[in-house]
Amino acid sequence: MTNEAAAPAEAPAPSVGSRIGGDFWARYGVLLALLVMAAVFVLLSDRFLTQDNLVNILRQSAVTAIAAVGATMVLIAGGIDISQGAVMAFAGLAAVIIIQQMGGPDVLAIAVALAFAALFGLANGVLAETIRIPAFIATLGTALVIRGVAFVYTEGRSVGLAGESGELLKWLGRGFIGPLPVPVVLMIVLYLVAAWVMARTTWGLHTYAVGSAERAARIAGVRVSRHRIEVYAVAGLLSGLAGVVLAGRLASAAPALATGAEFDILTAVVLGGTSIYGGRGNVLRTLLGAVFLATMTNGLILLNVPSFYQTITVGVVLLVALSLDRLRSRGTR
Amino acid sequence: MTLAGNGPVLTGSGLDPLPVAAVLATPSPVVTPDGVPALAALDVHRSFGAVRALRGVSLSVARGEILGLVGANGAGKSTLIRILTGDLAPDAGEVRIAGEPVHLTSVRDAQALGIGVVRQELDLVPDLTVAENLFLGEEHRFPGSTWRLDRASMARAAAPLLDAVGLRLDPARRVSALSIGDRQLVAAARALRDAASVMLLDEPTSSLTPWETERLFTTLRGLATRGVAIIYISHRLDEIGALCDRVTVIRDGMHVGDFGAPAAELDAIVAAMTPGIGDRDAPAEPRDLRQRGEPVLEARGLRVGRHGPADLVLHRGEILGVFGLVGAGRSTIARALTGSLRPDAGEVVVRGEAVRLRSPWDGYREGVAYLAEDRKAESILPGLSIRINVGVRAPGDTARGGVLDMARLRALARRTIDRLAIKTPTDTALIEQLSGGNQQKVVVGRLLAERLDVLVLDEPTHGIDVKAKRELLDLLRDLAAEGKGILLISSELAELVAVADRIVVFRNGRVVAEFDTADATETSLVGAAAGRGHAA
Incomplete structure (x- = not known):
């Protein structure tokens, strides 16, 4: 005897109306909100x-x-990774320190910084998947360790790129290609590649599968833990890249760099309609989420709103986006 | 309910209270003097949507009696138990306690009326102590205090309860440190706390050792002599014969018989449990077993936890049916065969070579795939399209060097939709927009996607409608004819008899009988599964 009798044999398909409604807001909600906000500004x-x-x-x-x-x-x-701000700080610092204090060439400095970042991501993956610490806590732990090491090594001081040194690093943060800043070009290229990977490769497909239903994915022949570890490593690498770009833009780095950045990042992602419950999401819409946040901050500054209010605004936006995500997920989970 | 001082009075409203002193001390049986059953169900009906789980079941148990309740998978036992324990309301019919019609609206209601349940999955909190568990929700407090726990009082009150179930242990021990058998008895003791005058036990022995089982039986007999009415649900007929005074058999949601001397009537009980062959599908065209191919999948002494050792051989081009009652270990062994569980001992042999499958991924590489029984939790990928649900692990067919070949992925999804007659407007629809039957077809389609030649299907027709079921079974036959080996786990005899070439029967994690389908009868299969009858 099983519980099967308790469930109707055939679940009714959701109505066409709700399907279109749900899809529509998930797809175009941020874009509309962005346009409306821009119009107001x-x-x-x-x-x-x-x-x-x-x-x-x-x-x-x-x-x-x-x-x-x-x-x-x-x-x-x-999964979830809240060590991103710390990894950004570490990578930015590493690049600057290698150039400034150790006299290493820019390319090597950047490569080493990215390698550290990827390694931290890998550690996050192993802690969350192999040792099975809940991801939020595991990445909180690595964040504390990573930032702590940065503070110890620099004794809490910031390190600047003097004069001519670190040309490549500065170019990454401040340079232009035609009319566009290098970070923007980098961002656009990265998003196109990521969108392609997520939609057109088995790696991307498996990323969706492990988040959608872990056990089902496993039985369907996906190596769930191993795949998630890879995803964490990639996320670490990209945090590192963001940190390097940031250090280049500032021409300096400090252990307190990018403090709390993970929450801006998370807000951008969730604004883009990616579910914190896994399995659903879209990389390109994350870009819209990030642009939305930057636009909001920019507009508030233009309107002379004090920065403390901006913090509140970001928090509210995050909670609104999470609430929408929860409401969307409720129907199907 | 009040628990006063050292000698808690266990009151059950609505019927003669059986003070704990009576339960624990009365030496002579309190057999219903007036012939009124302690608990009775009269012509109970219950449907779930179109599924009629119970269509007129009656049952009664007297004080001091141990009633066995048996029925094959899907007979309606669980539904009946839920109704008797207040978890579910009947559509029609009534439940009577000590002759009085009652409307149970919650489990708590039923408990207050003296109905205690000991379930298969124990409702104990492992990190609390035995005493804390015994009085969970009914904690003793210091007089006049709302918050302060009186642990000493609870420890004192625990002693007679534990004594009544024959447990000698320190009530301050954590439940997580106890054996499963001891936990089972703690659960029974908690049922006694609620002044249980009727105790229901649902498959209590499925994870007990023979010694623990015997101890439980002694306890139950003791409780019966003291006047507790006991309803004992089990698939194990030997236990039913050894323990029960009387047996009620239900089948297809109906009461089909009472047996007053179970030990002597086990064969008749098996016959009563056995579903009719009215809905038997057209039998498979007799296939010559000598024409089947070489072995493609073998279990050799496969052992997982308490299941096994299991031995079986699946050949190319064959459908091997696997029958067994719930808890017989079929799924466990199937998982070990396909890499989703690691065996503790024994070998999995694929195409003649022993392999070590550490995950389903390894299984896929060997051409072995598993389809889990629990569609929602272990098959579908919600939030994703049909296309992705079909193609999730089809690299050989749809990807080169990690890059998806979208045209082939689309073609594969379309082919699956056509071949399995999946009703959907497009292959990009989300899987949860489909009906259950069509969802199941999609995940079966996943198994066609690759060059898989060994398919292990766990209740693939579970919960899908008759038409979809037919189509799936036809597909399985086609696949076998194409040379795949198919291990088909099913609890539906009609289905097994219709498509399988051979049927093996599992009990206690072992293959206890094997039949050529032509020689198998429903009675012989059910008998073997329940521990009666003889291996072929």
């Missing part, structure tokens, strides 16, 4: 709709957006 400030300001918004969104690619993948795979 245009009306309230004549400095908003200028080429300089729009490029500025994209540049401001780039660092968050680059790290958010990894966060999107991790969330889709059913």
Whole structure:
């Protein structure tokens, strides 16, 4: 005897209306919100709709957006990584320190910084998947360790790139290719590649599968733990890239760099409609989420809203996005 | 309910209270003097949507009596138990306690009326102590205090309860440190706390050792002599024969017989449990077993936990049916055969070579795939399209060097939709938009996607409608004809007899009988599964 009798043999398909409604808001909700908000800023400030300001918004969104690619993948795979801010700080510091204090060439410095970041991601994956610490706690732990090491090594001081040194690093953060800042170009390329990987490769497909239903994916022949570890490693690598770009833009790095960045990143991802319950999401829409956040911050600054209010605004936006995600997931889970 | 001082009075409202002193001390049987049953169900009906789980079941148990309740998988036992324990309301019919009609609206209701349940999956909190578990929800407090626990009082009150079930242990021990058998008895003791005048036990021995089982039986007999009415549900007929005074058999949601001397009537009980062959599908065209191919999948002494050692051989081009009652270990062994569980001992042999499958991924590489019974939790990938649900692990067919070949992935999904007659407007629809039957077809389609030649299917027709069932079974036959080896686990005899070439019967994690389908009868299969009858 089983419980089968308790369930109707055939579940009714959801109505066409609800299907379109759910899809529509998940797909175009951020875009609409972004347009509405932009329209409001245009009306309230004549400095908003200028080429300089729009490029500025994209540049401001780039660092968050680059790290958010990894966060999107991790969330889709059913995990979470809140060590991203710490990894960004460590990678940025590592690059600057290798150039400035050890006299290493830029390429090597950047490579080493990225390798560290990927390694931290791998550690996150092993802690969450092999040792099976809940991902939130595991990555909280690594975040503390990583940032702590950065503080110890620098004794809490920031390190700057003096004069001519670190040209390549600075170019990554401040350079231009044509009219576009390098971080923006990097961001766009990265998003195109990530979107392709998620939609067109087995790796991307398996990322969705492990987040959608872990046990089902396993039985269907996907190596769930191993795959998630890979996803964490990729996320670490991308956090590192974001940190390097940030250090280049600032021409310096500090152990307190990017403190709390993981929450901006998470907000961008969730705004883009990626579910924190795994299995659903879209990389390109994360870009919209990141641009939304940058636009909001930019507009609030133009309107002279004090920065403490911006923190509150980001928090509210995150909670609204999470509530929508919860409501969307309720029907199917 | 009040528990006062050292001698808690266990009151059950609505019927003569059986003070714990009576339960624990009355030496002579309290057989219903007036002939009124302690608990009775009269012509109980219950449907779930179109499924009629119970269509007129009656049952009664007297004080001091141990009633066995048996029926094959799906007979309606669980539904009946849920109704008797207040978990579910009947559509029609009534439940009477000590002759009085009652409307049970919750499990708590039933407990207050003296109906205690000991379930298969224990409702104990492992990290609390025995005493804490015994009084969970009814904690003793210091007089006049709302919050302060009186542990000493609980420890004192625990002693007679534990004594009544024959447990000698320190009530301060954590439940997680106890053996399963001891936990079972603690659960029984907790049922006694609620002044149980009727105790239901649902498959209590499925994870007990023979010694623990015997101890439980002694306890139950003791409780019966003290006037407790006991309903004992089990698949194990030898236990029913050894323990029960009387047996009620239900089948297809109906009461089909009472047996007053179970030990002597086990064969008749098996016959009563056995579903009719009215719905037997057209039997498979007799296939010559000598024409089947070489062995493709073998279990040799496979052992997982308490299941096994299991031995079986599946040949190419064959459908091997696997029958057994719930808890017989069929799924466990199937999982060990396909890499989703690691065996403790024994060998899995694929195409003549012993292999070590550490995960289903390894299984797929060997061409062995498993389809789990629990569609929601272990088969479908919710939130994803039909296309992805079919193609999730089809690299050989749909990807080169990790890059998906979208045209082939689409073609594969379309082919699956056509071949399995899946009703959907498009292959990009989300899987949860399909009906249960169509979802099941999609995940079966996954198994066609690759060059898999060994399919292990665990209740693949579970919960799908008759038409979809037919189509799936036809497909399985086609696949076998194409040379795949198929291990088909099913609890539906009609289905096994219709498509399987051979049928093996599992009991206690072992193959206890094997039949050529032509020689198998429903009675012989059910008999073997329940521990009666003889291996062929």
